[in-house]
Amino acid sequence: MPPGLAAREAAVRVIAAVLNEGRSFEAAAAKQFEDYGLEGRDRGLARLIAATVLRRQGELEAILDSYLQKPLQKQKSLLWPILLAGAAQLLFLQMPPHAAVGLAVDQARRDRQAAHFNKLVNALLRRVSREGAEALPALDGVALNIPQWLMTRWRENYGADTARKIGAASLAEAPLDISVKSDPQAWAEKLGGTVLATGSVRLAAGGRIEDMPGFSEGAWWVQDAAAALPAKLMGDVRGKSIVDLCAAPGGKTAQLVSAGAEVTALDLSPQRIERLQQNLARLGLSAETVAADAGEWAPERTFDGVLLDVPCTATGTIRRHPDILRLKRLEDIAALAEIQSRLLDQAAKLVAPGGMLLYCTCSLDAEEGERQVARFRERNAQFRLAPIKAGESGVAAEWLTARGELRTLPFHTPSLTPGHATELPTGEQDKLVGMDGFYAARLVRQS
Numbered sequence: 001m002p003p004g005l006a007a008r009e010a011a012v013r014v015i016a017a018v019l020n021e022g023r024s025f026e027a028a029a030a031k032q033f034e035d036y037g038l039e040g041r042d043r044g045l046a047r048l049i050a051a052t053v054l055r056r057q058g059e060l061e062a063i064l065d066s067y068l069q070k071p072l073q074k075q076k077s078l079l080w081p082i083l084l085a086g087a088a089q090l091l092f093l094q095m096p097p098h099a100a101v102g103l104a105v106d107q108a109r110r111d112r113q114a115a116h117f118n119k120l121v122n123a124l125l126r127r128v129s130r131e132g133a134e135a136l137p138a139l140d141g142v143a144l145n146i147p148q149w150l151m152t153r154w155r156e157n158y159g160a161d162t163a164r165k166i167g168a169a170s171l172a173e174a175p176l177d178i179s180v181k182s183d184p185q186a187w188a189e190k191l192g193g194t195v196l197a198t199g200s201v202r203l204a205a206g207g208r209i210e211d212m213p214g215f216s217e218g219a220w221w222v223q224d225a226a227a228a229l230p231a232k233l234m235g236d237v238r239g240k241s242i243v244d245l246c247a248a249p250g251g252k253t254a255q256l257v258s259a260g261a262e263v264t265a266l267d268l269s270p271q272r273i274e275r276l277q278q279n280l281a282r283l284g285l286s287a288e289t290v291a292a293d294a295g296e297w298a299p300e301r302t303f304d305g306v307l308l309d310v311p312c313t314a315t316g317t318i319r320r321h322p323d324i325l326r327l328k329r330l331e332d333i334a335a336l337a338e339i340q341s342r343l344l345d346q347a348a349k350l351v352a353p354g355g356m357l358l359y360c361t362c363s364l365d366a367e368e369g370e371r372q373v374a375r376f377r378e379r380n381a382q383f384r385l386a387p388i389k390a391g392e393s394g395v396a397a398e399w400l401t402a403r404g405e406l407r408t409l410p411f412h413t414p415s416l417t418p419g420h421a422t423e424l425p426t427g428e429q430d431k432l433v434g435m436d437g438f439y440a441a442r443l444v445r446q447s
């Protein structure tokens, strides 16, 4: 195989698995990278191409369609994913045209159903390379790439201006955030990153995580700055008993154990509990683990704290999981909200008097966040909201609701501590912006 072909073929198969078969990006990538034996840089390249297509599908299709005299059958073969991947390399990844076009043609030739379109692939991608960059700025990226139902939902929740800002931020690549066991400043210096006001260390994305200093000895783990807030908002947990009810892969469990809590980590999926155990083992941290349905689990005891990080539409994490744009549907919100309210009611039973229930979700939808908690409080009068205050754990006033719930949006950025990152040129600083959209409410049981 010519150099670079395996990475591009794997990327195209990941794109096809997501768009044609509805598979998740991570599952498809794991399978294809293994099948193609991709390592290091090739994995990174395949990932970048596939993620860019999933983010920018609308704009890429608008440009390709404008060059076609009659529409192509998009769902059937690898032809359309090959074209999307080729166009993404030319328009968004600034790859040399001879490589992007030549390797796309090679791929078409190697696929039985796409083979007789190889001349079309060549002609179309050459045209993209000549004219596409000029056509691109005239397109409305937010309107074309974000599904309409999602934009509508964001407009209803946040108003038109904020919805557009959410849309634009969701299409960007996220920086790499890590949570460190101790001494964030020293790790920031060692890794070339910056410490955020919230305590996470932020680096520009890129590079193999496993090869970075401190990974194998378990000094830190990958966790978005916003995802690191809910566990911090549980306050001083030293010596407290805490159950983390939807715990895998264990980012929040690791924070709580590191902070000195006695943690029980539960998850529905035994495979994901295994992953959590592996992650904790690497970090040299320990927790009791349980594989069970949090909606049914009824131990004969209560806990000082319960953390409930519910399964959700995850629309706050599109930057990291662009397949959400292509796979989630409006109906998913109501279906998940029903599961969340069942989990909340069961979680409430596990909280000792005076104890805390921290509910959180990486969905941007109020139905899974603000309204979910409002309904819970109507059903459970013994819980009061303990408002989160600006300044706590680096939380900015802008990320709080009037009632004191956390509501981060993808265009919010935690302040960077002065030093290395703030001295970077603007282009580099741009890679350090944003955070996942997260919602968290802190509830305390009064009796």
Ligand SMILES: C[S@@+](CC[C@H](N)C(=O)[O-])C[C@H]1O[C@@H](n2cnc3c(N)ncnc32)[C@H](O)[C@@H]1O
Pocket (backbone or CB within 6 Å): 245, 246, 247, 248, 249, 250, 251, 252, 253, 266, 267, 268, 269, 272, 292, 293, 294, 295, 309, 310, 311, 312
């Ligand atoms: C948002 S993820 C949790 C992320 C995790 N808290 C962390 O910080 O790494 C949601 C988790 O809920 C689990 N889950 C889904 N339904 C569940 C249920 N009924 N009971 C327990 N866990 C469930 C999923 O397997 C998934 O691991």
